[in-house]
Amino acid sequence: MTSSPNLPPESSSKPAWKRSDSARFLDNGFVWGTGAFGYALMAILIGIALQVGVQAIPALQKFGLGFLFSTNWNPVEDLFGVLPQLYGTLVTSFIALLIAVPIGLGIALFLSEDFLPEKIQRPLVFLIELLAAVPSVVFGLWGIFVLIPFLRPLGIWLNQNFGWIPFFSTPPAGPGIYIAGIILAIMILPIISAISRDALVAVPLKLRQASYGLGATRWETIFKVIIPAAFSGIVGGVMLALGRAMGETMAVTMVIGNANAISPSLFAQGSTISSLLANQFAEASGLQSSSLMYAALALFLLTLIVNVIAEYIVRRFSIKY
Amino acid sequence: MAVPESIGGYESINLKKNSSSPRTLFSTVMSVVATLCAVLAIIPLFAVLFYLLRQGVQYLSPSLFVKLPPPPLADIGGFGNAFVGTLLTVGIASAISIPVGILAAVFLAEFAKDTAAPDENWIDFAVNILAGVPSIVMGTFAWATIVLTTGTYSAVAAGVALAILMLPTIVRTASEALEAVPGSYRQASIGLGAGKVDTVLRIVLPAATPAIVTGVMLAVARAIGETAPVLFTALFSQFWNRTVWEPTATLSMLVYSFAQVPYKNQQNLAWAGALVLVAIVLFLNILARWITRKR
Numbered sequence: 236m237t238s239s240p241n242l243p244p245e246s247s248s249k250p251a252w253k254r255s256d257s258a259r260f261l262d263n264g265f266v267w268g269t270g271a272f273g274y275a276l277m278a279i280l281i282g283i284a285l286q287v288g289v290q291a292i293p294a295l296q297k298f299g300l301g302f303l304f305s306t307n308w309n310p311v312e313d314l315f316g317v318l319p320q321l322y323g324t325l326v327t328s329f330i331a332l333l334i335a336v337p338i339g340l341g342i343a344l345f346l347s348e349d350f351l352p353e354k355i356q357r358p359l360v361f362l363i364e365l366l367a368a369v370p371s372v373v374f375g376l377w378g379i380f381v382l383i384p385f386l387r388p389l390g391i392w393l394n395q396n397f398g399w400i401p402f403f404s405t406p407p408a409g410p411g412i413y414i415a416g417i418i419l420a421i422m423i424l425p426i427i428s429a430i431s432r433d434a435l436v437a438v439p440l441k442l443r444q445a446s447y448g449l450g451a452t453r454w455e456t457i458f459k460v461i462i463p464a465a466f467s468g469i470v471g472g473v474m475l476a477l478g479r480a481m482g483e484t485m486a487v488t489m490v491i492g493n494a495n496a497i498s499p500s501l502f503a504q505g506s507t508i509s510s511l512l513a514n515q516f517a518e519a520s521g522l523q524s525s526s527l528m529y530a531a532l533a534l535f536l537l538t539l540i541v542n543v544i545a546e547y548i549v550r551r552f553s554i555k556y
Numbered sequence: 557m558a559v560p561e562s563i564g565g566y567e568s569i570n571l572k573k574n575s576s577s578p579r580t581l582f583s584t585v586m587s588v589v590a591t592l593c594a595v596l597a598i599i600p601l602f603a604v605l606f607y608l609l610r611q612g613v614q615y616l617s618p619s620l621f622v623k624l625p626p627p628p629l630a631d632i633g634g635f636g637n638a639f640v641g642t643l644l645t646v647g648i649a650s651a652i653s654i655p656v657g658i659l660a661a662v663f664l665a666e667f668a669k670d671t672a673a674p675d676e677n678w679i680d681f682a683v684n685i686l687a688g689v690p691s692i693v694m695g696t697f698a699w700a701t702i703v704l705t706t707g708t709y710s711a712v713a714a715g716v717a718l719a720i721l722m723l724p725t726i727v728r729t730a731s732e733a734l735e736a737v738p739g740s741y742r743q744a745s746i747g748l749g750a751g752k753v754d755t756v757l758r759i760v761l762p763a764a765t766p767a768i769v770t771g772v773m774l775a776v777a778r779a780i781g782e783t784a785p786v787l788f789t790a791l792f793s794q795f796w797n798r799t800v801w802e803p804t805a806t807l808s809m810l811v812y813s814f815a816q817v818p819y820k821n822q823q824n825l826a827w828a829g830a831l832v833l834v835a836i837v838l839f840l841n842i843l844a845r846w847i848t849r850k851r
Contacts, residue, residue: 261753262753265752273664275656276679279686279723283689283693287693290696339593340593341590346594350587361845366597370782371783372781372811372815372833373811373834374604380815380823424600452580457586482689512695528700534690534692541688542688
């Protein structure tokens with residue numbers, strides 16, 4: 236019995252419906268070729284860690300972990316430490332989260348509920364996305380010439396009337412940690428609101444209907460049903476925003492004052508790891524350069540940890556309906 | 557009208573919403589708070605745009621694009637070399653990241669699931685982590701890899717740093733776009749006898765092109781505005797570029813350095829530069845949105 240009668244008669248040993256060797260070779264080559272680019276992405280990530288790590292070796296050897304707990308930054312005597320910068324990075328990011336999380340969540344709720352008709356809601360969502368598109372350096376420029384003069388009277392008033400509170404204990408001198416925190420809050424607001432909104436919108440309608448059916452009001456439903464259901468997405472978004480805030484460079488460098496100091500006062504000038512890099516890297520050499528690489532490595536690891544946690548939360552705790 | 561005391565043994569309940577009960581009041585107050593949050597978020601966007609226009613528009617003129625940055629206390633000059641430098645660095649970054657990103661996305665979306673190794677998740681993971689690497693760290697990487705080995709700050713070094721910055725955006729949007737192409741397209745193509753190369757290059761990629769273009773435009777917009785990666789890779793220059801292997805001025809870097817000087821003419825140029833920068837970035841974002849909206 237012959238196979239498939241519609242096929243042309245065979246002349247070679249290979250059936251005609253098998254594709255030619257060259258075609259299959261081409262296909263396999265294509266798969267592996269694109270695969271090489273896929274793996275290149277992993278290689279870049281590892282390459283960044285290795286390259287920055289290798290450059291940091293001299294400083295790593297000389298200062299060890301003490302680098303992270305020293306307040307010295309003395310290029311003349313070749314003594315370096317980044318405690319003030321670590322402090323500045325954490326404090327500015329914390330201020331930013333303190334402001335941006337409630338507001339961002341509020342926006343996300345406002346734009347995921349049916350307060351507005353679809354026609355107004357969509358442009359509003361887009362406008363908040365546009366806020367994320369404004370370059371960091373433009374926020375910095377705006378911060379220097381608009382936000383600093385605008386907030387200064389408020390800062391002076393707080394210092395004069397509440398100066399006994401450590402947070403307000405120094406008079407504001409233009410740039411400062413609080414300006415950096417506020418600008419960072421503006422910059423991470425779109426991240427928090429966009430990711431939280433995605434998570435809120437993904438909560439199935441039947442949960443909401445069931446809650447309303449039991450007699451809950453809109454906000455009882457939001458607080459007791461919708462937010463818990465979307466919680467992993469919201470926390471993941473907040474973590475991503477935290478990573479972004481810690482790594483943000485230009486706007487912070489322009490408004491923080493770049494002082495190598497630790498002060499409890501929010502009006503004091505300070506610096507962050509990224510602002511230290513931005514200010515000194517181009518002119519540095521020798522051990523100072525290596526110390527800056529060490530600082531970059533610390534920043535890289537800090538954001539890496541935050542981002543891995545964010546990724547873990549989103550993957551592990553997202554509920555599939 | 558008399559309301560019966562009980563219906564069928566049950567007490568009658570008023571089903572009307574009581575607008576003064578604490579529960580309803582709380583709900584109303586929270587709705588107002590959420591509305592205020594949204595208003596509060598829009599304010600900075602308009603405040604930034606308003607001040608950019610107020611400070612920048614008066615200095616806009618075609619000569620900005622052909623003149624060189626001014627010395628202190630002179631006239632406003634222009635940012636011709638910086639504008640060309642931005643095009644140059646972002647051009648180099650695009651030439652690297654667009655092909656690499658799209659091919660990597662093809663692997664992620666089309667082939668990674670077929671190959672035996674469970675690498676898809678790892679590559680996916682690497683892309684997400686890469687997206688979170690601070691842009692200044694990408695700058696230090698490009699400095700160590702290119703500036704140190706070639707011995708000079710250059711547009712190429714900045715291009716490499718910006719390419720790494722653009723990659724995650726391109727890979728993510730492109731692989732999402734490819735995954736959104738219906739499986740029936742691929743089956744039809746293979747059914748007609750096409751191999752993987754033809755299926756991907758002639759059927760799947762064209763179908764996904766609008767969404768991929770959107771992603772590329774968003775990545776380009778981000779690269780144009782970024783300063784941290786070019787800070788110590790391209791550095792800055794007062795002059796026109798002769799080659800890509802010399803310090804190069806960019807628009808974002810010009811805004812950064814001239815925003816921090818006490819000279820009025822340079823500050824004004826920074827405002828004009830920032831306005832041009834934001835106009836380009838917002839235009840690309842709106843165009844990107846418009847492309848996918850038409851589908």
